[in-house]
Amino acid sequence: MEYFNNFILVDDDKVNNMICTKIIRKLYSEATVTSFLTAREGLNHIVSRYGQPHNTDVAVLLLDIIMPGMDAWDFLKEFESFEPSLKDRIKIYILSSSVDKKDMMKANADKHVEYYLMKPLTSESIHLMVHVLNKKLVKQQ
Numbered sequence: 229m230e231y232f233n234n235f236i237l238v239d240d241d242k243v244n245n246m247i248c249t250k251i252i253r254k255l256y257s258e259a260t261v262t263s264f265l266t267a268r269e270g271l272n273h274i275v276s277r278y279g280q281p282h283n284t285d286v287a288v289l290l291l292d293i294i295m296p297g298m299d300a301w302d303f304l305k306e307f308e309s310f311e312p313s314l315k316d317r318i319k320i321y322i323l324s325s326s327v328d329k330k331d332m333m334k335a336n337a338d339k340h341v342e343y344y345l346m347k348p349l350t351s352e353s354i355h356l357m358v359h360v361l362n363k364k365l366v367k368q369q
Contacts, residue, residue, distance in 0.1 A: 234287035237263035238270035267298035290323040
């Protein structure tokens with residue numbers, strides 16, 4: 229059973245968002261993929277869509293590091309202030325072209341980041357990511 233059918237893309241690169249959407253939908257035709265060009269839009273979407281008391285949906289969030297205005301680190305700081313029940317349902321993956329070890333270490337040290345993925349996103353990485361998250365969720369139940 230697949231629990232993760234909701235995907236959120238936060239990246240200022242329209243082409244990357246389009247490619248990620250195609251890859252996700254190729255693997256999971258029933259998936260809902262929502263993309264945002266700014267971190268602020270992504271945060272607002274999470275609050276409005278997933279912050280409602282009746283909503284228990286979970287989502288995979290693919291977050292780019294370098295974006296104008298608010299970067300991934302600012303996003304994660306604000307995300308920290310969200311209700312625990314909301315934070316638990318958003319599984320964050322950094323998806324970046326940065327090969328800077330400092331970025332990787334900072335991402336992996338953040339308790340809300342599941343893993344650091346390198347661009348471009350591949351079918352294999354999506355499959356593995358969803359499989360691992362599903363196994364974690366089943367163990368928690």
